[in-house]
Amino acid sequence: AQSVTQLGSHVSVSEGALVLLRCNYSSSVPPYLFWYVQYPNQGLQLLLKYTTGATLVKGINGFEAEFKKSETSFHLTKPSAHMSDAAEYFCAVSGDGGFKTIFGAGTRLFVKA
Amino acid sequence: GAVVSQHPSWVICKSGTSVKIECRSLDFQATTMFWYRQFPKQSLMLMATSNEGSKATYEQGVEKDKFLINHASLTLSTLTVTSAHPEDSSFYICSARDQGAGSYEQYFGPGTRLTVT
Numbered sequence: 001a002q003s004v005t006q007l008g009s010h011v012s013v014s015e016g017a018l019v020l021l022r023c024n025y026s027s028s029v030p031p032y033l034f035w036y037v038q039y040p041n042q043g044l045q046l047l048l049k050y051t052t053g054a055t056l057v058k059g060i061n062g063f064e065a066e067f068k069k070s071e072t073s074f075h076l077t078k079p080s081a082h083m084s085d086a087a088e089y090f091c092a093v094s095g096d097g098g099f100k101t102i103f104g105a106g107t108r109l110f111v112k113a
Numbered sequence: 114g115a116v117v118s119q120h121p122s123w124v125i126c127k128s129g130t131s132v133k134i135e136c137r138s139l140d141f142q143a144t145t146m147f148w149y150r151q152f153p154k155q156s157l158m159l160m161a162t163s164n165e166g167s168k169a170t171y172e173q174g175v176e177k178d179k180f181l182i183n184h185a186s187l188t189l190s191t192l193t194v195t196s197a198h199p200e201d202s203s204f205y206i207c208s209a210r211d212q213g214a215g216s217y218e219q220y221f222g223p224g225t226r227l228t229v230t
Binding site: 034036041042043044045046049090094100101102103104105106108 | 117119147154155156157159162204206208218219220221222223224226
């Protein structure tokens with residue numbers, strides 16, 4: 001079985017500050033990990049993904065995440081927040097052979113001017 | 114890139130009626146599609162896995178007779194909410210895997226907002 005825990009349902013940062021969204025996963029098989037962003041009343045957009053290989057993954061809009069197997073973590077970061085980054089962010093895990101994707105509860109990012 | 118569309122984007126229906134939502138993969142074939150439900154300010158809940166040419170696999174607690182799924186072709190899956198009630202009001206999102214890409218990545222549709230009055 002797989003699961004995802006996102007620490008913090010709400011995160012607030014100032015514009016220009018570091019963004020750090022935390023994600024821990026549980027998986028009995030090598031995981032595939034994803035971060036998605038969702039704007040109000042829209043579907044999900046893939047920010048980045050880890051499948052195999054390099055553990056530091058770069059995505060769109062300046063986001064990156066690092067897969068740390070020892071910590072079972074896949075935290076999302078961005079060096080400098082922009083107002084347009086305000087949205088809901090979901091961490092997800094897949095790879096159990098059934099191709100299901102399990103989503104975390106989500107973290108809403110607020111960016112203050 | 115891979116695009117998934119949903120139709121309609123929003124729908125209002127009266128209690129007791131049925132509503133059909135379509136999910137299409139526009140530029141790739143998808144033998145597997147997924148249907149999710151999202152309540153306000155909550156995460157996505159997987160409802161069922163739709164397999165082309167076979168019956169859908171429903172998650173525990175999801176009523177298969179209420180949420181009918183048909184995956185008649187490699188590019189189309191439909192979700193029909195039968196005898197809708199106000200508690201069925203929600204945001205429904207589908208996704209599809211690009212089998213040709215050989216990855217676990219899913220491409221999501223823009224969602225359908227269902228309101229049952």
